[in-house]
Amino acid sequence: xxxxxxxxxxxxxxxxxxSTSTASPLSRLRSLKASYPVATARLKRFAWLWRAGRxxxxxxxxxxxxxxxxxxxxxxxxxxxxxxxxxTLVQQQAWERDGEGKVLPPRLLRRSHPVYQRVAxxxxxxxxxxxxxxxxxxxxxxxxxxxxxxxxGGAEELKEExxxxxxxxxxxxGDWVYVVIDNPVPNAFVSDLAPRKIFVNSxxxxxxxxxxxELGLVLGHEISHLLHGHTKDGNQTQFFLAMAxxxxxxxxxxxxxxxxxxxxxxxxxxxxxxxxxxxxxxEADETGLKIAALGCFNTHRGPHIFKKLGEFSAEVxxxxxxxxxxxxxxxxxDRERRLVELSKKINCDDAKRCHGVLERMRESFLGR
Ligand SMILES: [Zn+2]
Numbered sequence: 457x458x459x460x461x462x463x464x465x466x467x468x469x470x471x472x473x474x475s476t477s478t479a480s481p482l483s484r485l486r487s488l489k490a491s492y493p494v495a496t497a498r499l500k501r502f503a504w505l506w507r508a509g510r511x512x513x514x515x516x517x518x519x520x521x522x523x524x525x526x527x528x529x530x531x532x533x534x535x536x537x538x539x540x541x542x543x544t545l546v547q548q549q550a551w552e553r554d555g556e557g558k559v560l561p562p563r564l565l566r567r568s569h570p571v572y573q574r575v576a577x578x579x580x581x582x583x584x585x586x587x588x589x590x591x592x593x594x595x596x597x598x599x600x601x602x603x604x605x606x607x608x609g610g611a612e613e614l615k616e617e618x619x620x621x622x623x624x625x626x627x628x629x630g631d632w633v634y635v636v637i638d639n640p641v642p643n644a645f646v647s648d649l650a651p652r653k654i655f656v657n658s659x660x661x662x663x664x665x666x667x668x669x670e671l672g673l674v675l676g677h678e679i680s681h682l683l684h685g686h687t688k689d690g691n692q693t694q695f696f697l698a699m700a701x702x703x704x705x706x707x708x709x710x711x712x713x714x715x716x717x718x719x720x721x722x723x724x725x726x727x728x729x730x731x732x733x734x735x736x737x738x739e740a741d742e743t744g745l746k747i748a749a750l751g752c753f754n755t756h757r758g759p760h761i762f763k764k765l766g767e768f769s770a771e772v773x774x775x776x777x778x779x780x781x782x783x784x785x786x787x788x789x790d791r792e793r794r795l796v797e798l799s800k801k802i803n804c805d806d807a808k809r810c811h812g813v814l815e816r817m818r819e820s821f822l823g824r
Pocket of ligand 1: 677678681737740
């Protein structure tokens with residue numbers, strides 16, 4: 457025998473166990489016939505679980521290999537990689553076409569351009585305020601840790617948060633670059649893949665005429681995405697949802713209802729991603745408002761940029777808007793209302809204090 461009798465007796469398949477019994481061949485055959493569907497069902501369930509687990513594990517391995525390969529690429533030449541990533545992000549803002557319909561590469565505004573200078577001036581104040589904000593987050597957690605009385609789990613969590621903010625404080629230090637793209641669509645963005653770079657479309661100033669306070673809030677919002685690590689967070693969410701969908705697609709039976717199930721899975725993934733993105737946007741709005749207040753921008757007036765953006769969007773699209781669940785951003789007017797309400801608590805209305813803050817910021821961070 458290939459297996460000991462005692463091992464065979466433990467096996468879950470009755471028809472195998474029968475081979476060790478002393479029953480007559482006819483009754484063994486009857487019993488085997490009766491138990492076959494049960495064993496097959498168990499085998500099928502085992503195969504289903506094994507396949508789902510294996511697909512999940514392989515997808516995760518592919519992700520890890522891609523991640524490691526990306527880190528190796530970046531470590532080999534960080535400057536070249538950052539440049540390449542920035543060029544890709546700028547290229548995504550291409551909008552003009554030549555006579556033959558070919559998309560033209562986007563133009564960047566020179567440092568001497570008045571729009572660039574306004575962005576750089578406001579950006580300098582916002583970056584200095586973001587450093588203050590990150591330092592405040594570190595100090596607050598350090599104080600709590602020094603005071604003690606926390607559970608081991610609570611202290612560990614606080615330490616991890618402090619390390620996160622210490623990293624962000626380091627990120628805020630150093631030279632920041634403002635990339636102003638000649639594009640009429642009012643927009644600004646950042647990416648974890650190109651830290652210390654703020655990308656701004658000139659349309660933010662030329663198409664909707666953002667004031668200094670409004671621009672301060674927009675740039676504060678963008679830096680907040682970097683401080684909270686929203687790009688990485690979004691990528692991870694997207695990966696786990698995609699992985700769940702791969703496993704789901706592998707294990708569902710191929711039959712008449714398959715297209716419906718596939719559509720439902722895709723729909724679920726899109727809804728979840730959009731909901732997650734809206735949460736991140738709301739968090740960046742709130743932190744952005746706090747940063748704008750630290751930078752001594754008027755936080756009552758700043759949120760009106762959302763009204764301007766909403767009007768621009770309605771003009772361009774003819775008033776058409778996406779259904780809420782498929783929109784990655786909260787509705788502009790909802791954002792404005794929420795931030796106006798928040799600005800009643802978060803505002804820099806003490807002119808004297810702000811004057812002092814601005815002076816200190818200029819001395820410590822801007823060197824002027
Ligand atoms: Zn955002």
